[in-house]
Amino acid sequence: MTSTLSFEVFPPNTQIGTSKLFKTLKELQQLKPDFISVTCSNNRQTIEETTLKVADYIHNQLQVPTIAHLPAAYLQKEQVAALLQQLDQSGIHQILALRGDILPEQTPKEDFVYASDLIAYIKNIAPQFHVSGACYPEIHPESANRVTDIKHLQQKVTVGCEQLITQLFFDNDLFYQFQESCYLADIKVPILAGIMPVVNRKQALRLVKTTNTKLPRKFLAILEKYEHDPVALKEAGLAYAIDQIIDLATQDVAGIHLYTMNNAEVAKHIWHHTKNVLNGQVKVG
Ligand code: FAD
Numbered sequence: 001m002t003s004t005l006s007f008e009v010f011p012p013n014t015q016i017g018t019s020k021l022f023k024t025l026k027e028l029q030q031l032k033p034d035f036i037s038v039t040c041s042n043n044r045q046t047i048e049e050t051t052l053k054v055a056d057y058i059h060n061q062l063q064v065p066t067i068a069h070l071p072a073a074y075l076q077k078e079q080v081a082a083l084l085q086q087l088d089q090s091g092i093h094q095i096l097a098l099r100g101d102i103l104p105e106q107t108p109k110e111d112f113v114y115a116s117d118l119i120a121y122i123k124n125i126a127p128q129f130h131v132s133g134a135c136y137p138e139i140h141p142e143s144a145n146r147v148t149d150i151k152h153l154q155q156k157v158t159v160g161c162e163q164l165i166t167q168l169f170f171d172n173d174l175f176y177q178f179q180e181s182c183y184l185a186d187i188k189v190p191i192l193a194g195i196m197p198v199v200n201r202k203q204a205l206r207l208v209k210t211t212n213t214k215l216p217r218k219f220l221a222i223l224e225k226y227e228h229d230p231v232a233l234k235e236a237g238l239a240y241a242i243d244q245i246i247d248l249a250t251q252d253v254a255g256i257h258l259y260t261m262n263n264a265e266v267a268k269h270i271w272h273h274t275k276n277v278l279n280g281q282v283k284v285g
Contacts, residue, residue: 001252002278002279003248003249003252003253003254003255003256003278003279004034004192004254004255004256004278005031005033005034005255005256005258005271005274005275005278006033006034006035006036006037006067006192006255006256006257006258007028007031007033007035007036007037007257007258007260007267008036008037008038008039008194008257008258008259008260009021009024009025009028009036009037009038009039009054009260009262010038010039010261010262011038011039011040011041011050011051011053011054012262018053018054020262021054021262022057023264024260024262024263024264025054025057025058025062026062027264027267027268028064028260028264028267029062029064031267031268031271033064034065034255035064035065035066035067035094036058036064036065036066036067037066037067037068037069037096037165037257038051038054038055038058038066038067038068038069039051039069040068040069040070040071042071042073042074042100042101042103047070047083048083048086051068051069051070052068052083052086052087052090055067055068055087055090055092056090056092059090059091059092060090060091065094066092066094067094067095067096067132068087068092068094068095068096069095069096069098070083070095070096070097070098070118071098071099071100071101072097072098072099072100072111072112072115072117072118073099073100073101073102073108073109073112073113074100074106074108074109075109075111075112076109076111077111077121080111080112080118080121080122081125084122084125084126084129087129088126088128093128093129093130094129094130094131094132095122095129095130095131095132096131096132096133096134096165097115097118097119097122097131097132097133097161098115098118098133098134099112099113099114099115099118114152114155115133115134115156116152116155116156116159116161119131119133119156119159119160119161120159120160122160123159123160130162130163131160131161131162131163132161132162132163132164132165133153133156133157133161133163133164133165134164134165134166134167135153135164135165135166135167135178135182135191136149136166136167136178136212137166137167137169137174137175137177137178138167138169138174138178138212138213138214139212140212141211141212146181150181150182150185150187151185153182153185153187154185154186154187157187157189161189162189163189163190163191163192164182164187164189164190164191164192165191165192165194165257166178166191166192166193166194166257167194167211167212167213168194168195168196168207168211168213168259169193169194169213169214170213170214170215170216170219170240170244171214171216172244172247172248172251174214175193175248176251178191179191190254190255191253191254192253192254192255192256192257193248193253193255193256193257194257194259195241195244195245195248195256195257195258195259196241196258196259196261197237197238197240197241197258197259197266197269197270198219198237198240198241199233199234199237199238199263199266200230200233200234200237201223201226201227201230201233203261204223204237218240219240222236222237222240238266238269238270241270242270242273242274245270245274245277245278246274246277249274249277249278249279250277256274256278258270
């Protein structure tokens with residue numbers, strides 16, 4: 001069985017950052033990924049100028065399939081309908097439907113309380129869209145326990161979610177346990193494993209703060225031992241991600257979704273060391 005390989009990028013805040021991203025995307029295109037997904041900030045008013053612009057470039061200029069992220073907690077139905085129309089006109093028919101984080105200083109709108117509300121809405125008014133959803137091997141931080149979290153995930157799939165992409169994780173065993181729970185709950189859609197290669201200490205510490213992710217002993221040892229040696233830390237961080245991917249591919253994971261942090265060099269390194277293991281889907285040359 002082959003596993004897909006896809007990348008995530010984020011639209012930068014500046015014009016210079018955007019032209020740099022377009023250069024990065026050209027390099028990612030060479031790796032022939034199954035798709036590239038584009039994140040979308042929850043508090044940005046101008047999705048058209050950020051996510052949609054980058055997704056349009058990937059789909060129409062680079063001819064690479066793309067998934068546009070769409071967090072909807074602060075959107076109303078008419079706004080989502082207009083965005084869907086724009087995506088449709090650009091030929092983009094893949095969406096990662098999200099609720100998005102609730103910002104402490106901003107009350108969310110009431111149209112899309114949960115991602116499942118958005119998924120149901122999209123499938124109702126624009127069934128031509130292929131809809132993915134987010135999932136959390138270590139449980140979404142707001143969930144009381146695994147059982148309710150899986151129940152809500154099941155609801156996403158029931159209303160039309162066709163693929164799941166996980167939050168990043170560093171312990172594959174937690175992913176396998178999560179996969180099993182999904183299977184037992186009759187969630188049979190492909191689950192792509194989100195892998196983030198950690199290449200510096202600051203990045204790793206930020207991740208621990210902002211996500212619910214546990215750092216296994218082996219990973220913590222890397223951070224500690226190479227604390228003052230950024231080159232060695234990067235080498236070890238990349239090797240760790242490669243090791244995770246090889247294990248996942250060996251266990252027939254549906255796909256690897258690489259959080260690239262807009263770093264083509266890192267993506268190329270990972271691709272180079274896993275392309276034969278992932279096999280088939282990643283076409284060389
Ligand atoms: P939901 O699926 O709605 O879940 C949110 C919480 O509500 C969970 O605890 C869930 O268990 C609970 N819940 C769900 N349904 C119900 C119900 N019926 N009753 C009671 N409780 C319920 N954020 C961005 O802003 N932009 C991005 O581009 C982005 N990309 C992401 C990509 C991936 C792969 C992942 C994993 C996350 C991404 N996020 C992004 C973060 C995401 O928006 C946050 O994690 C957010 O807090 C939850 O979004 P969700 O779609 O998972 O929400």
